[in-house]
Amino acid sequence: MARQERATRTRATILEAAATVFAERGYEAATIADILARADVTKGALYFHFSSKEDLARGVLAYAVTTEGVPEQPSKLQEVVDVSMVLAYRLPREVVLRAAARLAADQSSRDLFGAPYSEWTELIASLLDQAKAQGELLPHVLPEETAGILVGAFTGLSLTSQASSDISCLERQVGLMYDHMLPAIAVPGILGRLDTSPDRGARVSAQAAEEDGPAERDGEEGAALTAGAAAGA
Amino acid sequence: MARQERATRTRATILEAAATVFAERGYEAATIADILARADVTKGALYFHFSSKEDLARGVLAYAVTTEGVPEQPSKLQEVVDVSMVLAYRLPREVVLRAAARLAADQSSRDLFGAPYSEWTELIASLLDQAKAQGELLPHVLPEETAGILVGAFTGLSLTSQASSDISCLERQVGLMYDHMLPAIAVPGILGRLDTSPDRGARVSAQAAEEDGPAERDGEEGAALTAGAAAGA
Numbered sequence: 001m002a003r004q005e006r007a008t009r010t011r012a013t014i015l016e017a018a019a020t021v022f023a024e025r026g027y028e029a030a031t032i033a034d035i036l037a038r039a040d041v042t043k044g045a046l047y048f049h050f051s052s053k054e055d056l057a058r059g060v061l062a063y064a065v066t067t068e069g070v071p072e073q074p075s076k077l078q079e080v081v082d083v084s085m086v087l088a089y090r091l092p093r094e095v096v097l098r099a100a101a102r103l104a105a106d107q108s109s110r111d112l113f114g115a116p117y118s119e120w121t122e123l124i125a126s127l128l129d130q131a132k133a134q135g136e137l138l139p140h141v142l143p144e145e146t147a148g149i150l151v152g153a154f155t156g157l158s159l160t161s162q163a164s165s166d167i168s169c170l171e172r173q174v175g176l177m178y179d180h181m182l183p184a185i186a187v188p189g190i191l192g193r194l195d196t197s198p199d200r201g202a203r204v205s206a207q208a209a210e211e212d213g214p215a216e217r218d219g220e221e222g223a224a225l226t227a228g229a230a231a232g233a
Numbered sequence: 234m235a236r237q238e239r240a241t242r243t244r245a246t247i248l249e250a251a252a253t254v255f256a257e258r259g260y261e262a263a264t265i266a267d268i269l270a271r272a273d274v275t276k277g278a279l280y281f282h283f284s285s286k287e288d289l290a291r292g293v294l295a296y297a298v299t300t301e302g303v304p305e306q307p308s309k310l311q312e313v314v315d316v317s318m319v320l321a322y323r324l325p326r327e328v329v330l331r332a333a334a335r336l337a338a339d340q341s342s343r344d345l346f347g348a349p350y351s352e353w354t355e356l357i358a359s360l361l362d363q364a365k366a367q368g369e370l371l372p373h374v375l376p377e378e379t380a381g382i383l384v385g386a387f388t389g390l391s392l393t394s395q396a397s398s399d400i401s402c403l404e405r406q407v408g409l410m411y412d413h414m415l416p417a418i419a420v421p422g423i424l425g426r427l428d429t430s431p432d433r434g435a436r437v438s439a440q441a442a443e444e445d446g447p448a449e450r451d452g453e454e455g456a457a458l459t460a461g462a463a464a465g466a
Contacts, residue, residue, distance in 0.1 A: 025341075026261075026339070026340060026341050028259075028261055028262065029261065029341065102340055105338050105339070105340070105392060106259070106338070106339055106340075107259060107335055107338070107339075107395070108258075108259050108262065110395075115393075115396065117392075117393045117396065118396070145409060146413065148393070148406065148409075149386075149390070149406065149409050149410050149413050151389075151393060152386065152389040152390035152392070152393040152394070152406060152410070153382075153385065153386035153389050153390070153410065154389065155389035155392055155393055156384075156385040156386050156387065156388035156389020156390065156391075156392065157382070157385035157386070157389065158389075159338060159350075159385070159388055159389065159392075160348075160350045160381070160384060160385040160388055161385070162340070162343075163343075163348065163350065163351070173381065173382065173385060176378060176381075176382050177382050177385070177386065179417065180379065180382050180413075180414045180417045180418070181413045181414060181417070182417075183416045183417045184412065184413045184414070184415075184416045184417070185413070
C-alpha cells in the first residue's frame with residue numbers, strides 16, 4: 001500500500017472510532033483514550049492526524065451535510081425528498097452520520113462547533129429555488145421558509161425515532177412527513193408523481209452507487225469511510 | 234406564611250434553580266453545588282425535597298407534558314394547534330420547560346429518564362381522535378401516525394430555532410409548520426378557519442389565565458413555578 005493511501009486509511013479509521021465513541025457516549029463524556037482503544041492506533045498516529053478531541057469532532061461534523069448517494073432528478077422537488085430519504089436511510093446505518101446528529105442535538109457541543117442546520121437549510125432552499133423556477137411549487141411557497149420547516153422537522157424525527165429499535169423507523173417517518181407537507185408545497189401535476197415510499201432512500205442510494213462507484217463519489221477518505229461503514233454493517 | 238405553603242414555595246424555588254442549571258449546562262455538567270448556589274437554600278432543605286440530581290431531573294421532566302394554558306375549543310384540530318402554539322410561546326420564556334426540552338434532546342439523560350415524546354404523541358393523538366369523530370379530518374388521516382409526525386416536527390423546530398436570538402422564532406416556525414401540514418389533515422370546511430398565527434399561543438394563554446386564575450390551574454406548586462417564571466421574565 002502506498003504511504004499516502006495508508007495515511008488516508010488510518011485517518012478514516014481514527015475518524016470512525018471517534019464517531020463510534022461520540023455516538024455512544026456524547027461529546028463531553030468521550031475521551032481520547034476511548035478513541036485510541038477503539039481505533040487500535042498509537043497516540044502518535046492519532047495526533048499526527050488530529051490535534052485534539054475538538055478537532056476530531058470537527059472532522060466528524062465535516063461529514064454531516066452531504067448529498068452523497070443522491071442522483072440528480074428531473075423533478076427538483078423529488079430531489080429534495082431524495083436528499084432527506086437518503087439521509088434517513090444512511091443515518092441509522094453509518095456511525096459518522098449518527099455521531100454528527102448526536103453532536104448537533106447536544107447544546108454543549110453546538111455551542112462549541114455550531115450545528116449543520118443552516119447549511120442543510122441552504123442546500124434544501126437552493127433545490128426548492130430550482131423547483132420553483134421549473135414551476136413545481138405552489139405560488140405562495142417561499143423556498144427558504146419551507147426549507148427551514150423541512151430541516152427542522154427532519155431533525156426532530158431523527159431524535160424521536162431513536163427510541164424505536166426498528167432501523168427503518170426514520171425512513172417511514174420522513175416519508176410520512178413528506179406526505180403531510182407536499183400537498184402544501186407541490187403543484188397538483190407534480191404531487192401525484194413524487195415518490196415518498198420508505199424504501200426510496202435505499203433505492204436511489206443503490207442507483208447512485210452503480211452510476212458512480214464509491215471511489216469517485218467523495219474522494220479517497222470518503223471512500224475509505226464508506227467502505228468502513230459497509231464492513232461494519 | 235403557613236408551613237405547608239412555605240415548603241411548597243421552597244420546593245418550587247429549588248426546582249426552578251435546578252431547571253436553570255440544567256438548561257444552561259446540561260444534565261451531566263450540572264452539579265448539586267451549582268443548584269444550591271442558584272436556589273440560595275441549605276443542603277438540608279434541598280435533600281428534604283429531592284434525594285439526588287436524578288430526582289431533580291425527574292422533577293423538572295414532570296412539567297414537560299402539559300396542556301396548562303390551553304382552553305378547550307369547539308374545533309379539536311384548533312386545540313391540537315393551540316397545544317403546540319402555547320408550548321412554542323412558553324418554551325423560550327419558562328426555564329422549567331427549556332430544561333425539560335434540553336434533557337429530552339440529550340441522549341445521555343434520555344437513556345436515564347426516557348423522553349416525553351411518547352406522552353406528547355398520545356396527548357395529540359387523543360385530540361386528533363376527537364377531531365376525527367367530529368368530522369374535522371380528511372378520511373385517510375390516522376391520528377396516531379399524524380401525532381407522531383407533529384410531535385417529531387415540533388421537537389426539531391424547537392432545536393433548530395434555538396440558534397435564533399428572536400424569542401418569537403419558535404412561535405413563527407410552529408405556525409408555519411401547521412400551515413405546511415394542515416392541508417393534508419383538515420377537511421376544507423375547517424381548514425380556512427384554523428388560526429395558526431404566531432401570536433396564537435400568547436392570546437390563548439392570556440385567555441386561559443383569565444378564565445382560571447393561576448392557583449386553580451395546576452395545583453399550588455404549578456402556581457408557584459408559574460409565578461416564579463413570570464417574575465424571572
